[in-house]
Amino acid sequence: MSKSNWRPAADIATLKLRAKILADIRTFFAKRNILEVETPLMCSAPVTDPFLDTLQIHYQNKIWHLQTSPEYAMKRLLCAGSGSIYQLCKAFRSDEMGKHHHPEFSILEWYHLGFDHHDLMDEMDEFLQYVIQTKPAKKLSYQQLFEKYLNVNPHIIADEELKIITQTNCGIKGDDKLDRDDYLNLLMTHSIEPQLDKDQPVFIYDYPASQAALAKIRQDNPPVAERFEVYIQSIELANGYHELTDATEQIKRFHQDIEKRKKLNLPIVPIDHYLLSAMENGLPDCAGVALGVDRLALIAAQKENLSDTMAFNHGCI
């Protein structure tokens, strides 16, 4: 007789709560006339972000990537005149496994035409109050955040000083392969996140230009990326941009990612020419955001592990 543990990872009450969250998400967008779309999970050219590693499958003598997010396909729809859209789907990220990470997870991504990142943060605030009944969010710029918790200006602190602060705060050895953004990220995860307000969502915006990913860069002094992140109870929940719309700049960002991948010996991925063609045709001005649905359920259900919100987690499939 087989002794496999066939039972669900989540309890039934949590699965019911999860279903209610999904229903409330759909209602939220229906009320705003934002269109639900579905795009393929399989793609030939994945997101180029250096630290997103894909899972791959073989089909018809070709290697396909499982999407790490539906970003590129959704932007092609925007270019084709879809208007504001949202999607609830699965995404896959190789080797991501932990309390708040799971290689297969559920993602909510939405794009609102004519919005910048501040407009979208306002909408996110309403969304969170509607779906999981949070208090109104608090907003801090990336610079204010570092000044508040570490008393440093993240945009101008010297490399050497940043390195020393990180080593003492995060218990990490010097490493030639770590750059400025790695150190800032470590300070964020180790020193700042645990201290963030637990009673209300915290929105952080205007990131260093080097962490723009696909956000517009605003030419302030110093320039900043019009990007934001959402934290609830110290958990990173969502990441949004005032979207880059310039196709030439998009090609530049693709190549920056590929160069970084080469430098760090990470797998090289092809560039998505469908997206480039679409952007040459014209991506309307918009803001977009991706949110971890399992993490949202985790917060609502007051659970510890992401797998506590999943019918079956990677340990029992």
Place this chain on the structure above:
Amino acid sequence: MTSYSTNEFKSGLKVMLDNDPCNILENEYVKPGKGQAFNRVKLRNLKTGRVLEKTFKSGDVLEGADVIDVEMQYLYQDGHFWHFMQTETFEQLSAEAAVVGDAAQWLKEQDICLVTLWNGIPLAVTPPNFVVLKIVETDPGIRGDTSGGGGKPAKLESGAVVRVPLFVQPGELIKVDTRKGEYISRVKE
């Protein structure tokens, strides 16, 4: 010796860090959405007992530490060293007082305890969870007072001092939980 990559880290794994054997107590995977992955690890240095918090880049490798727990019989101490024997092979080894540490106060000759060895060298000694020891010094018992209220200190043959109920007499054997240092019951000879 085997090496372990960050994705094999888990609590209980014994690894080498800065030339010292360590036990992983906690391991947390940390990765911001747009940044690279790290493992936040809490380790106990098995030589000093100190708990350290370290961060490793995903993919970093640590060498495993050859650390094992062996059941051994405590034989005697000679003022400098404590001597133990493996009951199956009769192999003997000696450990310094610093290695025996707090376990010393519970050890009675012939008792079986757990000796933690690193490359064959003793790192720590764990006494049995329960030991039976004779009281060598305590106030005379108050006969009939079995209320359990109050209590008094009692010195045991191994050196430890525990609180015992008032009715317990000098010279009696008692059972003690060594993890909490608590009296459990009297034991008949």
